[in-house]
Amino acid sequence: MTKKQEIAIHFGFWIFFIGMNLYSDLISEKDFFYLWGVLQLMAFYTLHIIIFYLNYWWICEKTVPKKKWWLFILGQIFLIFFFPALRHLFEEVIIFRITGQHNYNENSLLTPYYVYDNSYYAIRIILFSLVFYFVKTIWNTNQKMNELLLQKKQAELQNLKNQLSPHFLFNTLNSFYADLMDIHPKTAEDLLKLSDLLRYITYESESNNVYLKDEILFIQNYIALFSRRFDNQLAVTFEVNSDNDKAQIPSLLLIHFVENAFKHGIISDINKPVKIELKTTANKLYFSVENYITNSESYDEKGIGYKNIRQRLEILFSGNYVLNVNKIQEFYQVKLQIPL
Secondary structure, three states: OOHHHHHHHHHHHHHHHHHHHHHHHHHOOOOOOOHHHHHHHHHHHHHHHHHHHHHHHHHHHHHOOOOOHHHHHHHHHHHHHHHHHHHHHHHHHHHHHHHOOOOOOHHHOOOHHHHHHHHHHHHHHHHHHHHHHHHHHHHHHHHHHHHHHHHHHHHHHHHHHHHOOOOHHHHHHHHHHHHHHOOOOOHHHHHHHHHHHHHHHHOHHHOOEEEHHHHHHHHHHHHHHHHHHOOOOOOEEEEEEOOOOOOEEEOOOOHHHHHHHHHHEOOOOOOOOEEEEEEEOOOEEEEEEEEEEOOOOOOOOOOOOHHHHHHHHHHHHOOOOEEEEEEEOOEEEEEEEEEO
16 A cells, blocks of 8 residues: 555545534534534544544554554553543643633543543544554555565566476587588578577577567477478478467467477378467467377477476466367377467
8 A cells, every 4th residue: 555545545534534423413403613612623533633643653553563462452441541631631621721611511521431421432533543554454465465476476487487498409509519520511501590599598588478470480490400400301380370470478488389299299200290380369379289199218308297387377377378288099289379
């Protein structure tokens, strides 16, 4: 709760509180339109404001955060007796000297009856101040918890993104090293693609979101480099149906599904190709990967699996996404739908 919000809420409360009390007095036909009545009303509501903020700003602030509950209780008891004492000072001393008129019978002043008669007003304003204080405390605590939760989610997201860094680059560099030794003519072109990939991972993916067209180019370069490792015998199709150049998606999200298919799928059989499809509508992205599963053990490092992917999607979209993973015998299918 900001200071401006707090001031506005308190200002509205006092307008409502004083207004309702004045309206009640008018209905009961009390006559306050003379000097004593005006001064008595001013003193009465000034007293309420003093008790309210004495409890709100001082007693509660000094005791509740430090859990000094005995002092807190003593403070509330003190206010119940302080209210009639202060009212006596305002009405029966100061205003009496100005107008010569008492509010209470002189025999009732500062007696148990006087304290009892004022206890209703004292307890009422004390309860109002307690409600305001604890509502503010709960509000501020929830705000802090939400901020901590947001920071936690951002840290989790960054951690998941770090885990999702592709491991294939190290294997590819080893392959290029062998090619350079033989002065292979296509090495320069491959190195350029690799440079683009490294630049994308190092710089672009630092942002939470990237342009979809950049992510598509990243996947295309990845496929090209992976194809290079298999002497361009890779059986992969990548179909893109999107003309939304302004669309943005979470960085390094789609590459995991492609990488997983390449690591654990059949990628060199033209009769069992890996099919990758991407399309967009006005506000949705649809991405699918289909591949046949190989029985041979992959020599690459194992991926982190779909658990972290789902965690990341949940953090990013809070359930507003679809991720279906289906395994039918030797066929593997992944379908992803996210909002743009």
